[in-house]
Amino acid sequence: MFENIGGFIIDLDGGFFKDFHILPGGKDFIETLKSNNIPFVFLSNLTTKTPDELHEILFRVGVYIEKDQIITSSVLARDYLKENFPSSSVKVYGSKALKSVIYQEYKIGVVDADIIVIGMDPKISIDDLSNIRRHIHEGKKVIFTNPDYYTPTLRGYDFECGLMVELFKPHLREEPIIIGKPSKYSFETAIKKLNVPREYIAMIGDTYETDIKGAHDFGLIPIHLQTASDDSYNTLKLDAYEYKNLEDLCIAFKSYV
Template structure:
């Protein structure tokens, strides 16, 4: 089937950690040759779009504009602008998240924030959790950037943003609004960026729980590529089948 646009995951799809996936590079270059619009949709909040652009260019020889990168940070900012509850934010997260929020015109505030935004934070402390808990209990709007419970690394599955969000949901007895895949907020915002409808695009990714469910849950066709998180032996047991499954993005017919 011919699609007018592509929503594409990064890690496990275009590269794997620091290892290039050559078929991913060829896939992106094919889209560029065809002048087919695409957007990298990533739950990673630790890096800015410019940093992702630089990584793609310097590490993987993939050359795109930073406007092709849509992170959970950008989707969180767009969501907060839509809600318009105020401009003060307490952030549990790393510089990519904090800097993005500041650059968008919000003020970082620990005392009386309008929002508490929780993403991955490798330097989490009990004090940060206290500040976030008290702010949410005092009425701040509770946002989780993405639901990923774990991050796959060479050491194994480390705690992800979803683990920190779950802790704060327990301490506050409040549910966070989740922005990233597989939730609808990031997908709707990504479609707005491409100026396309759900039927016009396909979601491409390696992780059934985030990428593929993002499509399934939001009425978007899906292309599961078996180069990352979800393995070939898992496919037969998936509760809802992806629209398409390929071993490699070289197998995809445009």
């Protein structure tokens, strides 16, 4: 398997760290890739931290990468908007980090926006939910950051944006636009960044529904890490190369390179 790999797309939240604590083997794996000049990017559905914040977190624990090697669904949402709706106005419901990324390019404080961007925010209010429902009733275009129902933490799982998708999907007039993995836009962005033929790219992640499904859908080599705390997190089962964690994967990869 390793002889066919020329680049890696790596999931961050759940595969590489939990609650921003690096999981076993993470640092060693990145150093192995760097020392062998193997290109890689992180592709994450996380929206609660900006790429700058994630870069700083990784830097503090000795994982030295470039900022543009971190692709989050916040960045994907911003770039998708710029490419497809450059002159539209945008209203964001989500975390402080999501708002920071989107409002780098779009005016903040627009009341009657053309497009609504929705991500998970632990502090979202009933008023926010009511306003989103009103925007949908008015026919506004809606973009969701990611389809995950849960995000892994050291204490278990927290709710994620997929629950917002399920809440509002019955009220939408068209199929929702969901930017994060396993969307075509997310994987095509990462593949383009690596500049490696897709059949030589491996996707490493802990979630069948997003990481491994995306690998299957877009012709990548699927590598599943068994770092999920319980089976309810992975309801979809797909063929993949299986490893307990990045530490085991790194040991196997080192024996090849």
